[in-house]
Amino acid sequence: MAETSRRYHNLDAMRGLAALLVATYHFDRTLVPSGYLAVDFFFALSGFVIAQNYSDRLRHAGGFDGFIGARIVRLYPLFAAGIVLGFLQMLQLALPGMGYSVNWPLVGLALLFGLLMLPSPLTPQLYPLNGVFWSVGAELFVNLVFGAGLFKVSRRMLILILAGAGLLLVSRVRAPHFVDSGDGWSLIDLTVIRAFFSFVAGMLLERCHDRGQRRTSILSLSVALSFCLILVIGPRTGWQGLYGLVAILILFPGIILLGARWEPPTLLVPPAAFLGDISYAVYATHLPIHRAVDNIARIHHVSSLSAFGLFITLTLALAYSLTRYWDMPARGLLSRWLTGRYAAKPAISAFNPCTKSDGTSFICNPRRPPLT
Secondary structure (H helix, E strand, C coil), rough: CCCCCCCCCCHHHEEEHHHHHHHHHHHHHCCCCCCHHHHHHHHHHHHHHHHHHHHHHEEEEEEEEHHHHHHHHHHHHHHHHHHHHHHHHHHHHHHCCCCCCCCHHHHHHHHHHHHHCCCCCCCCCCCCCCCCHHHHHHHHHHHHHHHHCHCCHHHHHHHHHHHHHHHHHHHHHCCCCCCCCCCEHHHCCCHHHHHHHHHHHHHEEEHHCCCHHCCCCCCHHHHEEEHHHHHHHHCCCCCHHHHHHHHHHHHHHHHHHHHHHCCCCCCHHHHHHHHHHHHHHHHHEEEEHHHHHHHHHHHHCHHHHHHHHHHHHHHHHHHHHHHHHHHHHHHHHHHHHHHHHHCCCCCCCCCCCCCCCCCCCCCCCCCCCCCC
């Protein structure tokens, strides 16, 4: 059966699973030893989706300003929520009995820069209030390059650019960090290379992808399972760099192509769409929640299993609530303020929690207009 939906439910499911596996990785790295590689999957998927959604629009309407405005509208509300949660978690550390000394001037500076979506200039971490936002900052940088002209580059030139970025990535991956890095100023070059390579790879995949070949197939489950296994497998000591490079250079591009071609059976569309809807909120909020739960568990001697259950429950509940009651209304306001009619148009987006396609959102109120 041909798949006519403009939304990629299989990719949605994998994006949601990736966010949950990253959250699990930060809770206990032994559970998902290669969970950090999910970020490279996010970059590649972003390149695929953004190239599909915005290449023609950049050529014919809205221009660079409209594109950047649309990206800020999409990313900022949950980014701001994640920064505020990080600040609240700092307040928790300052409570009597916690045993921490908080440098409030640096925290205040990090809060100010974070709310502007900028990295903190005086701390080793780029975003000390919520460390995972290094990847969002890197994506915004690549988006600037894309909107400034990368979208016009020919397929042949994209291949050459990808090859050059791949060589830079291979030359830069080494012990002790290998690919598991990116949140600090000391490795900012690797951060940019990781984001740029995978984003360009996603763009090239979009150029090669034939939408007419999409099919509903049970094989979509095997693609999603294979993706999860890549993150769950832990390579032997000394092989992390090679394993990460194989995943980034070969496995993730192949999985995105297969995921874009095979859609899940109808019965699995609702959970796949739900996972896609909350994925960004899970990613943006899980780290402050983890730190808060970890502190509570340490003080009250809560078992690791119970702490993990509490962590996942709070993360999912908050992700759902923020997506529905904060992200969508805030994006509506930002759309009207920043980008007007350009950003208000429905987007063909795997990141869109509201859509007019037959891949209806399972979070949005259907009576509300779709937001980009």
